Amino acid sequence: MASPMSANRFLDALQDEGVTIVEVGDWREHNRNHVGPWGPVHGVMIHHTVTSGTEETVRLCRDGHPTLPGPLCHGVITKDGRVHLVGYGRANHAGLGDDDVLRAVIAEKALPPDNEANTDGNRHFYGFECENLGDGEDPWPEAQLEAIEKVSAAVCRHHGWTARSVIGHLEWQPGKIDPKGFTMNWMRDRIEERLK
């Protein structure tokens, strides 16, 4: 049972981990808290955006679109490895996922297959969207991979979690494929190494 960090603590944790931050507008107060709960938090979720270009990617993740209002995550990790903070609180990133997966994340056990969409993930996960087309061909620069590793480690370090608390959207919600281009097991190994 973990309460979400304050926005300022979140910013500090990321900076302490060596992340390059860009603060976007009123990110501390930009959230979906008026439509549902935020917390307790149990993990970190990684996504890809299916966009290219920093400006358009950050704008979309901050504002969302008519059928899915923003923010669509907390931090946007662009190709250059910078992390743009676009919102804080409940965000539209995780959608409905599998309660068995949530239980495994809480217990930090191996993940079962995600075959149900019965649980509100926006309540329970910090979310990071990564600029990538998601076609399996668009490259993931090392600076961007390192930023994913660092933001995940920063949140885990604060809450006393292991890398098993970091999952991909594809491990949460049936039908999702993100992030595509590396495996979450490989990324979790990197995060675990950083947390040593």
Ligand SMILES: [Zn+2]
């Ligand atoms: Zn996603």
